[in-house]
Amino acid sequence: MKLKGMVSLLLLMTLLLLPAPAHSAAAPQRVLLLYDSLAKGTALAGNVAELQRLLAAYSTKVTLSSLDKYEKGVLNSYSKVITVINRSDLSITNEAYLKDIADYPGQLMYVGYNTPGPMKQALRLTAAVWPGGSAKLSIGGFSGIDLKVEEMPYIAASQAVRTYGRLSFQESSLEAPYAVSSGQYTYAPYLRQGDSSVMAMAYVLKDWLPSSAVPHTYLVLREIYPFSDLDLLEKVADRLYQEGIPFIASVQPVFGNTDFPAMERYLEALKIVQSRNGTILVNAPAVRPPINSNDYTLHDKMNAFLNVLIKNGLAPLGAGAESYWSYDKEYAERGLGFFDSAVLYPDEEVRYMDQTNVSKTFASSLYSLTTESLQGLSHTSHAMPQLPVNTAITAELPEDEAGINKLLQTLEQQWITFADYKQGAHKTVTEENTVVSADGVVSVNGVPLNVDYVPEAVSSDYQYKEEQIRSFTKLFSVQNKFFIVVIIAALLLFGGLMTIGYRLYRKKYLKS
The missing domain is CATH 1.20.5 (Single alpha-helices involved in coiled-coils or other helix-helix interfaces)
Incomplete structure (x- = not known):
């Protein structure tokens, strides 16, 4: 009996000492995101969408709902709730919400107007509205960021334990914190799509959604097609490699004629990109109207394209998609289900096929900023301060040599330290292959991938139509x-x- 007991103990110790899989991840945090209005046609339009993208970058599973549709008891399923109030002229009238929120023990964040009574009392808060003009925002390592505001709610007074950032209004000597927090309550009065208040909100969320992971910044080249100037793409890859800048190429998928010379040249260019310390991400295909709700071929098409890449020595490590793809059952599962990593871009043209209010989460998700918006983040230090969230700095593929020089000049002026995407843990699984990266090593079906590559010429002699028998x-x-x-x-x-x-x-x- 003693021997059996010792054997059992040894087996238990062995299991406990076994290392966890490198790619295992904790269950995502769940957040209920409520709003009174999407503020379409106003200056605040799009701020809910920005919150969705920020929360995704913290690998958070979001349930989105209008306050009008809130039902009794829903709050009890969530430990964190964000309420966005975009209407200054209306108060919350949903009795079920008001009763539930009064007894809610979890973390509550409010954004916008009409702060509720319990939060005002807990934060000793006085809120006011600035009619309009210019303001400067300082937060983290950034200072003197210009904001153009109108009817802006702000914190006139508070005795909160924690404050975030500082707002100074140009037309007066008034200063106010950007956001405050104490206990279960956090209040951030202002969030507007397209300005630097979004980055300020990222600092607030970093504390509100605690994570031990250190955020990184990545360079992403977008809009790469088979008919792009592939010679120029190779030049961009060479120049970035010479400058010591790792980068990501977000490439468009091809769903047919993958044996044509044009496709072969596309693959050749991507292999050169990969050999220049570039990482391949597959962009979501363009969605064109009309939407056929009976077309379920997306999975097979994406699976086939990914396998073509892998067969040709390329390692796709994630997806690039507009944010709304993560709120569509068909697109999220059949289009993005191969990947556990993604870059989510702002929505340009939203065309749902099977919309849902619960987001798909990724173990690794990047919030995207353009190089133009990056220039609005002023700072006193020589180098760019570390951003509070995993961020993709996106740039379009330059059109000529002058465009390459301009891109490199912009990056040089910002003094950004770009991370190598392959250093992170990423996984892509098709029906035939598994691609994994960790600590800079990329493996395909368990075999390390050699990214060194010598370019090959592609023959233009191709019989596009089979000769009739x-x-x-x-x-x-x-x-x-x-x-x-x-x-x-x-x-x-x-x-x-x-x-x-x-x-x-x-x-x-x-x-x-």
């Missing part, structure tokens, strides 16, 4: 010859008869 060619050839002989013989016979007839007629004519 000619099973009766010989027979038709014989028939043609036969008919030619018959025709010639008929002509000779006809000519002979004409000659004989002519002579007979002439002889008769002369006798007469």
